[in-house]
Amino acid sequence: MELMPDFDLHRPTDVEEAVRLRAETEGALYVAGGTDMIVNVRRGIEQPAALIDLSSVKELQEIVEDDDGLHIGAAVTLEILAGDTRVQESFTAVAEAATAVAGPTHQSYGTVGGNLCLDTRCLFYNQSEWWRKSNDYCMKERGDICHVAPGGKRCFAAFSGDVAPAALVHKAEVDLVSATGRRRVSLADIYRNDGMNHLAIEPGELLAVLHLPKAESGQPSTYEKARVRGSIDFPLAGAAVWLNQSGDKIEELRIALTAVNPYPHLVKNLDKFSGVKLDDNVLNEIAEMVQSQAKPMRTTTVKPWYRRRVVGAIARRLTAKLSQAS
Amino acid sequence: MKNFVSMTLNGRARDDAIPGNMLLIDFLREIVGYTGTKIGCDGGECGCCTVLIDGKPRHACLTLAAVCDGAEVETIESLETEGRLSAIQRGFHEKLGAQCGFCTPGMVMAAEGLLRENPDPNEDEIRKGMAANICRCTGYVKIIEAVQAAAQEIASKEDAA
DSSP: OOOOOOOEEEOOSSHHHHHHHHHHSTTEEEESSOTTHHHHHHTTSOOOSEEEEOTTOGGGGOEEEETTEEEEETTSBHHHHHHOHHHHHHSHHHHHHHHHSSOHHHHHHOBHHHHHTOOOBOTTTSSOHHHHHHTTOBTTBBOSOOSSSTTOSSOOOBOOOSHHHHHHHTTOEEEEEETTEEEEEEGGGGBOSOTTSOBOOOTTOEEEEEEEEGGGOSSOEEEEEEOSSTTSOOOSEEEEEEEEEETTEEEEEEEEEESSSSSOEEOSOGGGGTTOBOOHHHHHHHHHHHHHHOOOOSOSSSOHHHHHHHHHHHHHHHHHHHHHHO | OEEEEEEEETTEEEEEEEETTOBHHHIIIIIIOOOOSOOOSSSSSSOTTEEEETTEEEETTSSBGGGGTTOEEEOGGGSOBTTBOOHHHHHHHHTTOOSSOSSHHHHHHHHHHHHHHOSSOOHHHHHHHTTTOOOSSSOSHHHHHHHHHHHHHHHHHHHHO
16 A cells, blocks of 8 residues: 655636646646546656645536537536436447446546546556556656667557547547637547647646537447446447448448557558458458557557457448447 | 545535545545455446535545535445334345445446435336446345335435424
8 A cells, every 4th residue: 555645736617726726736637536546656657746626616516508508517427427318329439439338336436537637558558656667767757768669769658548439430529618718629639649648738728628529420330348347347449430321332432440559549541441242351451450550569468469450350340330220 | 635524424524635636535545444345456447436426426435535625425324213123224134235245335226316316217227327336245126125125214214204
């Protein structure tokens, strides 16, 4: 058991106060549900001087519907997101992804924003202080080398959120708020291919709202992940699929992956299947394309080759399922 | 820095000055002296530390005590009435849902949260509702029977009333 390090706790009641506190407090971090953050603080892989708890900020807990679509506050819990009939019907993959996060207890207080901003994970990083110390730490935290790819200069810790790939196939956007203003960007743009620094969010910026655009709501979508324990676990590999078909031909296919790259990866070059009739051969080609873009490394106890194969199999199965359903 | 916190703990209002970095589990066990809630994995993986906050199951080892300001916190100590076990506790006792007993307080509180929301769960709903709690002894079959027995007992009491 590790003792909690010393830090102050602030409990702002609106977004303005939250971002101001964050700007004024050196070394502060935001915390919402804390299902992952508190574990990381306890293990010493996060060492905040202060935590800014967002659980009292009411405006972050609202789901607003208008002509543009659904606007989901970052502190909406995964349980509420998964249970919202509008999300279930129009953005099915997002609801399915929320139910796939950890276990039901985590979902009842873990949040949308927390899952989107989840830190990348690695076998050599998500460990206790004494474990990492006895292994000379790693380049993501205090150390110099990468134990996954020794000799390399990059960190391959895997993005392991479930909601992000599902939101990506629906072309979601997010609001980022800082002390100096608010900007709206595409969700895909807040991630980059760097396990050490995977969030392209400025220090102090708060992800406040997830926008699910109505224009993307008409087509079926679905999400599935492979994990060691079916009841509660981070993904070993996961895929969200969105399909627009006319007759038996693909109009547009979107697939996003999680846990196989340092960021949630929107699969490229799927437009080559537009206008193509979906049969077994095409499904195999889709699986191959997915596998070729998944780059799992030795960041979990399960071998990378298995995760690459399984992510292709999931994408194939989900595409077939959506095509039969529509 | 200390945070001033007013919470209702097991039905009784209390005010405390709590360091911002204190976890609810440490507050319950070390400050209040309620040692029924157990520390298992320290990381939200086992569910031993499950308590109810505003009626919903939550990990006391991943919750900062100061965040419970204004909240209603319920622990395993709240369940007995006048020395008698609650229906869920009796279910675990009579159906042998506990062996070593370490996961039991968390299991019972998870079941309490489940049955308040869904008083008549089928087996699948019980498995899903309790999925965040690990037991290394029973193999879960007896735990599911315990929750089923408790649900029946609660329902039959309500019918009689």
